[in-house]
Structure formats: C-alpha cells, structure tokens
Amino acid sequence: xxxxxxxxxxxxxxxxxxxxxxxxxxxxxxxxxxxxxxxxxxxxxxxxxxxxxxxxxxxxxxxxxxxxxxxxxxxxxxxxxxxxxxxxxxxxxxxxxxxxxxxxxxxxxxxxxxxxxxxxxxxxxxxxxxxxxxxxxxxxxxxxxxxxxxxxxxxxxxxxxxxxxxxxxxxxxxxxxxxxxxxxxxxxxxxxxxxxxxxxxxxxxxxxxxxxxxxxxxxxxxxxxxxxxxxxxxxxxxxxxxxxxxxxxxxxxxxxxxxxxxxxxxxxxxxxxxxxxxxxxxxxxxxxxxxxxxx
Numbered sequence: 001x002x003x004x005x006x007x008x009x010x011x012x013x014x015x016x017x018x019x020x021x022x023x024x025x026x027x028x029x030x031x032x033x034x035x036x037x038x039x040x041x042x043x044x045x046x047x048x049x050x051x052x053x054x055x056x057x058x059x060x061x062x063x064x065x066x067x068x069x070x071x072x073x074x075x076x077x078x079x080x081x082x083x084x085x086x087x088x089x090x091x092x093x094x095x096x097x098x099x100x101x102x103x104x105x106x107x108x109x110x111x112x113x114x115x116x117x118x119x120x121x122x123x124x125x126x127x128x129x130x131x132x133x134x135x136x137x138x139x140x141x142x143x144x145x146x147x148x149x150x151x152x153x154x155x156x157x158x159x160x161x162x163x164x165x166x167x168x169x170x171x172x173x174x175x176x177x178x179x180x181x182x183x184x185x186x187x188x189x190x191x192x193x194x195x196x197x198x199x200x201x202x203x204x205x206x207x208x209x210x211x212x213x214x215x216x217x218x219x220x221x222x223x224x225x226x227x228x229x230x231x232x233x234x235x236x237x238x239x240x241x242x243x244x245x246x247x248x249x250x251x252x253x254x255x256x257x258x259x260x261x262x263x264x265x266x267x268x269x270x271x272x273x274x275x276x277x278x279x280x281x282x283x284x285x286x287x288x289x290x291x292x293x294x295x
Contacts, residue, residue, distance in 0.1 A: 001276070004273065004276055004277055004280070007269055007272060007273040007276065008273065010269055011266060011269045011270060011273065014262050014265050014266050014269065015262075015266060017258075017262055018259055018262035018263060018266065021255045021258040021259045021262060022255070022259045024090065024251065024255045025251075025252055025255035025256050025259060028248045028249075028251040028252040028255060029248075029252050031248045032183070032245065032248035032249055032252055034148075035241070035244040035245040035247075035248050036180065036245045036248075036249075038148075038241045038244070038245070039180050039238075039241040039242050039244065039245040042237060042238045042241045042242075043238065045234065045238075046234050046235060046237075046238040049227070049230075049231050049234050050231070052227065053070075053196065053224065053227055053228070053231060056223055056224045056227070067224060067225055067228055068165075068195070069165070069194060069195060069196060069228040069229065069232075070195055070196050070224065070228060071195060072171065072172070072194075072195035073168075073171045075171045076114070076171055076172060077114060077115060077171055078114070078115045078116075078117065078169070078170040078171045078172075079109050079114055079115070079116050079117070079170060079171070079172045079173075079174065080117045080118075080119060080138075080161065080164065080165075080169070080170040080172070080173040080174070080194075081102050081105060081106060081116065081117070081118045081119070081173075081174055081176060082119045082121065082157070082161060082173060082174065082175045082176065082193075082236075083098065083099065083102040083118060083119070083120050083121065083122075083125045083129065083176045084098070084120075084121040084122055084125070084175065084176060084177040084236075084239050084240060084243050085098050085099060085120070085121070085122035085123075085124045085125030085126075085128075085243070086122050086123075086124050086125075086243065086247040087122050087123050087124065087142065087143060087144040088123075088124070088144075088247075089124060090251060090254060090255070091247050091250040091251040091254055092250045092251075092253060092254035092257075093250070094178060094186060094246060094247055094250035094251070095122075095124040095125060095128065096128060097178065097186070097188045098125060098176055098177065098178050098188050098243075099124075099125050099128040099129055100188070101176055101188040101189075101190060102118070102125075102129065102176045102190075103129065103132065103133075105174065105176075105190060106118070106133065106136070116133075116136055117136060117138045117169070117170055118133060118136045118137045118138065119137075119138055119139050119140070119141075119157075119160065119161065119164075120137060120139075120140040120141070121140070121141045121143075121157055121240070122141075122142070122143070122243075123140075123142050123144060126140045126142075138164075138169075139160060141153070141156065141157055141160075148244075149240045149241065149244055150237070151233065151237055153240060154233050154234075154236040154237035154240055155233050157236045157240075158229070158232040158233040158236050161173055161193075161194070161232060161236075162229055162232060165194055170194075172192065172194060172195070173192070173193050173194035174190055174191065174192050174193070175190070175191045175192075175193050175235060175236065175239055176188070176189070176190050176191075177189055177191075177239035177240075177242055177243045177246075178242060178243055178246040178247075178250075179242050179246070180242050180245035180246045180249060182249065183249040183252055183253050184249075184253055185249075186246035186249060186250055189242075191235065191239070193231075193232055193235050193236075194232070196228060196231060
C-alpha cells in the first residue's frame with residue numbers, strides 16, 4: 001500500500017497533468033474555429049472546380065486524345081498513395097485512422113499484384129507507415145514549422161505529384177486525409193486525383209445544367225489543359241485544410257477526455273488518501289487512549 005506521501009505526490013502529479021490537458025483543450029478549441037472556417041470556405045471552391053472540369057471534360061468522352069491527367073495513362077499498375085496526416089500527436093486516433101485507411105488500400109493493391117508508392121505529408125503519418133512499408137515511401141513533406149497551412153504548401157505537394165506523373169513514375173494517384181465533420185467526427189477519406197474522377201454529365205443535375213449555356217474562350221480543350229494541374233493543387237489544399245480542422249477537433253476531444261479522466265483519477269486517489277489518513281489518525285488515537293488507560 002502506498003504511503004500518504006506517495007499518494008500526495010501522485011495527486012499533485014495528476015493535477016499538474018490535468019492543468020496541461022485543460023490548457024491544450026482550450027488552445028485546440030481556439031485554433032479549431034479558424035481551421036474550421038478555412039476548411040468550410042475551401043469546400044465550395046473545390047467542388048465548383050470539379051463541376052467545371054466535369055462540364056468541360058465532357059468534350060473528351062470517347063476520345064483517345066484526352067489529357068493524361070483526365071484520361072490516365074491507360075494502365076493501372078503503379079499506384080501513388082499521398083497520405084496527409086498531422087505533424088503532432090495527442091489527438092486520439094486521428095493520425096492512425098488515416099494511416100490505417102492508406103495501409104489497407106496498399107495491402108489490397110499489393111495483393112492484386114500492383115506496385116505501390118507512398119508520399120507522406122505530415123510527420124505522424126510518415127512515422128506510422130515507415131514501420132511497415134519503409135521501402136515504399138518515396139518522399140515526405142514536413143510542415144511542422146508552418147503555423148497555418150495554405151496554398152503554398154499545397155502547391156509544393158502538387159508539384160511533386162505532377163513531376164512524378166510526368167516522369168512516368170505512377171499511373172494512379174490517391175489522396176488520403178480526414179474530412180472534418182464535427183469535434184467528434186473526422187472521417188478518413190480516400191480521393192483519386194490522377195486520373196481525375198469527375199462528375200458524369202448525363203443530362204441531369206447541376207453539372208449537366210452548367211454544361212449547356214456557356215461558350216468558352218479560349219477553347220474548352222485549352223481551359224481543361226490549364227485547369228487539370230490546378231485542380232490537383234486545389235484538391236491537395238482542401239485535404240490539408242480539412243486535416244487541420246480535423247486535427248484540432250480530435251485534439252480538443254482527446255484533451256477533454258484526458259482532463260475528465262485525470263479528474264476521476266484525482267478523486268480516487270484523494271479518497272484513498274483520506275481513508276488512509278483517517279485510519280492513521282484512528283490508530284494514533286487508539287494508541288493515545290490505550291497509553292492513558294495504562295497510566
């Protein structure tokens with residue numbers, strides 16, 4: 001049984017930890033608001049970009065001269081997995097859930113005889129995946145020193161992906177990130193970005209409606225050629241912003257749980273301390289009374 005001194009030290013230690021987790025929870029809550037606003041602001045732009053490309057890309061239906069970023073290389077052998085996670089931990093299962101989705105996808109591809117390459121964005125994802133697939137990681141991006149990720153960072157990742165594709169290093173690229181839902185909901189998501197998966201224009205819906213009344217200058221083909229590389233940057237940016245909001249939401253939730261757990265532990269330790277102290281006082285009183293009666 002621990003002594004009163006040991007119990008007191010443990011109580012003080014847990015209280016110190018509780019103060020830290022509470023402070024981290026408050027910091028995450030403050031950062032979450034800005035990150036959530038940025039993620040939500042990026043969604044309409046990324047979605048509209050996809051719809052515009054879908055309308056423009058319809059001119060290539062059934063044609064062999066479609067841009068490779070739209071039509072692909074004609075092969076499906078080499079896959080690049082772009083895995084975006086956080087730079088830091090203490091966010092519950094946020095980083096591990098994204099890495100798990102990418103790992104499951106890699107295992108499925110390998111089982112089919114495909115070649116898999118991994119490009120990590122974020123230190124935590126790199127640390128997780130290199131334990132199982134160190135030979136598959138071709139490059140990594142670390143934005144730990146960046147206070148707020150933005151288009152500059154997304155462009156760096158997109159340029160690397162496009163350079164690899166231009167060099168014929170892969171056929172299909174899939175982006176992995178966590179889509180922000182709420183403080184308690186971050187959804188691991190896989191999105192194919194090369195070749196671009198666009199909405200089908202089938203004569204119905206918003207994409208079809210937007211395809212009808214417009215005339216483009218310069219030609220539709222020229223616009224598509226320009227927008228396709230830019231779309232990669234936009235989708236990567238959206239993923240990074242969704243990840244940022246998801247990270248702070250997950251961290252806020254994790255630190256809230258840690259603070260509550262610390263409070264429960266403090267209560268149990270304090271109860272044990274009080275009982276042991278009461279028993280010690282009772283023992284001392286008995287000794288005093290017994291000594292008095294002996295006299």
